[in-house]
Amino acid sequence: MERREFLQKCIMVIVGASVPVSALTLIDPKKVFAENPQIQWAFLVDTNKCVGCGFCVKACKTENDIPFDAHVSRTWVERYVYTKDDKRYVDSPDAALYGFTESRIDLGRGEYKEIDKDNVGKAFFVPKLCNHCSSPACTQVCPVGATYKTDDGVVLVDRTWCIGCGYCIMACPYGARFFHPIAKVADKCTFCYHRLSKGLDSACVNACPFKARRMGNIHDKNDPITQIIMNERVGVLKDEFGTKPQAFYIGLAQEVR
Amino acid sequence: MWQEGERVKSHVWRPLYVVIAFVVALLVFRFFYVPNDFGSGKRGFMYSYHRKSNETEWKNQPAKYSVSGRERMHEYCSECHGEIVKVRSEKLHGIIPCEDCHGPALQHPDKPEKLPIDRSRGLCLRCHTSLPYTTSERHRIPGIDPKTHNTDIECVECHNPHNPSLEGMK
Amino acid sequence: MVGEIAKHAAMIVHGEAWTTKELFTLPNEYIYWSIQIVMYPYMTGLVAGAFVLSSLYHVFGVVKLKEIARFSLVFSFALLPVAMMPLLLHLQQPFRGINVMMTPHFTSAIAAFGFVFSTYACIVATELWLVYRKFFVETALALKAQKDRGIIDSFRFLMFKMLTLGAWDIGHEALEKDHKACKIMASIGIPVACFLHGYAGFIFGSVKANALWMTPLMPVIFICSAVVSGVALCILCYVVVQEIRKFMAKRKIARWAKDPNAPSIEELEGAKHEEVMIASNYLMYFMIAALTLEILDLIFRGYTQVKSWDILREVIMERDFNKIFVLQYGLGNILPFLLMVLPGRTVRRTTIATVLVLFGVFMMRYNVVIGGQAFSLSFAGFMDYTLPIIPHDLETFKEGLFGALTVAVTPFVLFYFINKVMPAFLKEESTH
Numbered sequence: 001m002e003r004r005e006f007l008q009k010c011i012m013v014i015v016g017a018s019v020p021v022s023a024l025t026l027i028d029p030k031k032v033f034a035e036n037p038q039i040q041w042a043f044l045v046d047t048n049k050c051v052g053c054g055f056c057v058k059a060c061k062t063e064n065d066i067p068f069d070a071h072v073s074r075t076w077v078e079r080y081v082y083t084k085d086d087k088r089y090v091d092s093p094d095a096a097l098y099g100f101t102e103s104r105i106d107l108g109r110g111e112y113k114e115i116d117k118d119n120v121g122k123a124f125f126v127p128k129l130c131n132h133c134s135s136p137a138c139t140q141v142c143p144v145g146a147t148y149k150t151d152d153g154v155v156l157v158d159r160t161w162c163i164g165c166g167y168c169i170m171a172c173p174y175g176a177r178f179f180h181p182i183a184k185v186a187d188k189c190t191f192c193y194h195r196l197s198k199g200l201d202s203a204c205v206n207a208c209p210f211k212a213r214r215m216g217n218i219h220d221k222n223d224p225i226t227q228i229i230m231n232e233r234v235g236v237l238k239d240e241f242g243t244k245p246q247a248f249y250i251g252l253a254q255e256v257r
Numbered sequence: 258m259w260q261e262g263e264r265v266k267s268h269v270w271r272p273l274y275v276v277i278a279f280v281v282a283l284l285v286f287r288f289f290y291v292p293n294d295f296g297s298g299k300r301g302f303m304y305s306y307h308r309k310s311n312e313t314e315w316k317n318q319p320a321k322y323s324v325s326g327r328e329r330m331h332e333y334c335s336e337c338h339g340e341i342v343k344v345r346s347e348k349l350h351g352i353i354p355c356e357d358c359h360g361p362a363l364q365h366p367d368k369p370e371k372l373p374i375d376r377s378r379g380l381c382l383r384c385h386t387s388l389p390y391t392t393s394e395r396h397r398i399p400g401i402d403p404k405t406h407n408t409d410i411e412c413v414e415c416h417n418p419h420n421p422s423l424e425g426m427k
Numbered sequence: 428m429v430g431e432i433a434k435h436a437a438m439i440v441h442g443e444a445w446t447t448k449e450l451f452t453l454p455n456e457y458i459y460w461s462i463q464i465v466m467y468p469y470m471t472g473l474v475a476g477a478f479v480l481s482s483l484y485h486v487f488g489v490v491k492l493k494e495i496a497r498f499s500l501v502f503s504f505a506l507l508p509v510a511m512m513p514l515l516l517h518l519q520q521p522f523r524g525i526n527v528m529m530t531p532h533f534t535s536a537i538a539a540f541g542f543v544f545s546t547y548a549c550i551v552a553t554e555l556w557l558v559y560r561k562f563f564v565e566t567a568l569a570l571k572a573q574k575d576r577g578i579i580d581s582f583r584f585l586m587f588k589m590l591t592l593g594a595w596d597i598g599h600e601a602l603e604k605d606h607k608a609c610k611i612m613a614s615i616g617i618p619v620a621c622f623l624h625g626y627a628g629f630i631f632g633s634v635k636a637n638a639l640w641m642t643p644l645m646p647v648i649f650i651c652s653a654v655v656s657g658v659a660l661c662i663l664c665y666v667v668v669q670e671i672r673k674f675m676a677k678r679k680i681a682r683w684a685k686d687p688n689a690p691s692i693e694e695l696e697g698a699k700h701e702e703v704m705i706a707s708n709y710l711m712y713f714m715i716a717a718l719t720l721e722i723l724d725l726i727f728r729g730y731t732q733v734k735s736w737d738i739l740r741e742v743i744m745e746r747d748f749n750k751i752f753v754l755q756y757g758l759g760n761i762l763p764f765l766l767m768v769l770p771g772r773t774v775r776r777t778t779i780a781t782v783l784v785l786f787g788v789f790m791m792r793y794n795v796v797i798g799g800q801a802f803s804l805s806f807a808g809f810m811d812y813t814l815p816i817i818p819h820d821l822e823t824f825k826e827g828l829f830g831a832l833t834v835a836v837t838p839f840v841l842f843y844f845i846n847k848v849m850p851a852f853l854k855e856e857s858t859h
Contacts, residue, residue: 102386181440194318271556
């Protein structure tokens with residue numbers, strides 16, 4: 001072989017090999033729908049039922065080894081209080097790990113606001129967690145393929161591959177991600193993937209005494225959760241980002257975002 | 258300048274050889290470094306480029322809260338703690354899974370043999386702190402002001418946590 | 428309770444050390460991208476800008492910039508490894524940094540980094556090789572001719588021999604080829620340099636969750652301010668190095684200064700004046716472009732008043748007012764612009780202006796990166812950033828004042844060593 005020819009071939013082989021085959025497979029929506037997996041997990045939050053006990057947060061932190069002292073959490077509960085003179089207060093002290101045991105609102109920086117009992121208009125609690133979006137912004141921006149969406153719709157993080165750049169944390173419009181204080185990688189709600197695969201409810205669903213949190217297979221038309229999502233008025237958080245969240249909410253207010 | 262290339266190898270290409278050497282070295286390294294199950298799932302490259310075996314790793318994590326699940330929990334616990342489970346009134350604390358207060362069962366009764374019992378006020382106050390939120394379900398739960406309500410004793414000294422109806426008070 | 432028993436000792440999560448939360452912020456929100464991510468676009472900007480300045484001579488034939496162009500090229504090579512440093516210092520798993528090259532996920536802007544950066548490094552290295560090949564060959568031949576070489580000279584001989592890559596021909600024809608190839612590399616280099624920095628802007632501009640960052644103007648703004656900072660730094664360093672050379676020439680300290688052909692003080696002074704004046708003209712053009720785009724972005728946000736404007740207005744107009752309007756625009760843009768545009772411009776005034784410009788571009792990066800995280804995703808709370816000054820653990824060192832200073836000082840240390848191998852200031856005959 002001519003030296004020049006040989007070099008040319010070398011270059012071609014190298015260029016070819018340096019592009020991962022998977023990088024060339026563009027997303028084919030038809031293919032995605034055709035291979036519709038049987039299971040597609042979705043979450044349903046009924047904010048009307050939540051009393052802010054925080055058992056879900058406690059169960060989640062315990063089940064998933066997120067230290068209680070670390071001021072991050074895979075799930076949390078927010079309290080919204082509207083006063084009659086049209087002021088709005090929101091807080092989530094310690095991510096509601098210990099529930100809401102005080103009537104004063106946490107304003108951060110060690111400041112609190114006591115609201116006059118008679119001035120309270122409407123007030124409610126909203127549990128939050130990762131929305132396991134259909135088009136997750138977080139997995140799109142991961143530079144190394146360490147976070148991904150499984151075929152059954154759960155967004156996971158590969159703890160052995162994550163480089164800890166924080167881009168996914170920045171990209172998530174819901175603040176669902178954080179750095180695990182011990183593993184030192186991005187961490188987030190997994191829908192308790194290990195429990196789901198053992199046929200169990202996720203820890204937070206399991207812990208909720210009021211059934212404010214529920215989970216189901218949205219591809220199963222007979223699933224009670226799917227029935228609710230199909231037949232009742234449910235909303236999602238921040239749909240303007242086009243991430244297609246898979247956590248549905250009953251009783252959402254426009255201030256909840 | 259290119260026509261001479263046939264006769265004399267043009268020296269200006271030499272940096273390119275160095276670059277090629279680097280790229281080859283990198284690709285060889287990549288071959289050994291990257292797990293071979295790395296690839297895209299059904300969601301395509303954008304959303305599911307990952308190491309496949311990681312899914313199994315997550316699936317295999319042990320569950321801490323009872324493997325019998327919420328609905329079957331009372332049934333499971335009553336195998337040994339039947340008396341206490343029976344006491345529970347379905348309308349009141351019957352809706353609370355045992356593990357919410359007693360902690361995750363793990364492999365109980367093998368390991369741990371005994372589950373620690375949390376008798377702190379904080380546990381009860383999660384639901385029973387009185388909050389003036391009439392539009393929330395919270396107002397249906399009887400509440401007290403923790404700053405004034407028998408501040409020096411634990412709740413369980415008067416109230417039966419398993420059947421907290423006021424008639425059943427100790 | 429098992430969970431409560433398993434409590435760890437006081438645990439600080441990443442970002443908590445320098446974040447103060449106010450009003451309602453989501454529990455997981457912290458300023459995750461701190462000072463190193465401010466340094467990162469700042470350093471890549473300097474690299475790209477320095478390269479663009481050197482290309483003005485190599486591609487567009489602005490002959491008057493010849494000397495500063497060669498200096499810029501060497502300096503941009505010294506800056507190269509430093510563009511990567513802040514990223515590595517910021518990673519929670521720095522040893523896995525190579526994963527970006529191993530399993531690149533091309534839908535992520537950061538994944539492009541490894542490749543664009545490497546391509547760019549190759550281009551700069553090649554260009555340097557073409558420019559300095561003659562010098563390498565001459566030095567190697569001179570060392571070869573030397574009879575008894577000491578250890579150091581033997582090592583130098585070996586190094587220069589390797590640097591020639593076996594291309595010993597320094598005839599007129601061969602050098603012409605070098606020159607042509609150099610021009611080609613420089614012209615490929617400009618778009619790659621712009622891309623290198625444009626995508627740094629894309630990293631921020633494409634984060635749809637962040638109301639401040641998300642704008643298609645971001646890459647363009649970043650490129651313009653990159654060129655501004657790069658040119659400013661090159662002018663500044665050029666002036667400083669020339670001052671040192673003048674000092675050396677006067678005292679005849681360095682080896683070259685003892686050479687009878689060494690440039691006289693007047694020569695040095697004259698060359699400096701002309702090059703600085705021309706380079707600073709380019710600096711002003713790019714400053715106008717950068718400022719126009721930034722102000723356009725701000726006006727557009729204020730005029731359209733979408734949902735995020737309420738909170739952005741409070742951050743931009745109230746909380747960060749001093750950082751944005753006083754430090755960035757006032758001290759970092761308008762003042763240096765006036766210094767350069769008012770009649771009777773001198774080298775000294777221009778030098779002061781470049782220092783201010785460098786500060787201004789740094790503040791711009793700071794206000795974008797930190798300012799973008801100054802408000803909560805809930806639009807109902809704020810986060811304040813305090814730069815860790817005295818480090819009390821590795822994290823507060825890496826992402827604190829000293830980490831940032833390490834990054835800032837490294838290019839100068841590198842330049843010192845690179846300058847030994849590829850002298851940025853050579854008499855005409857040795858290079859192009």
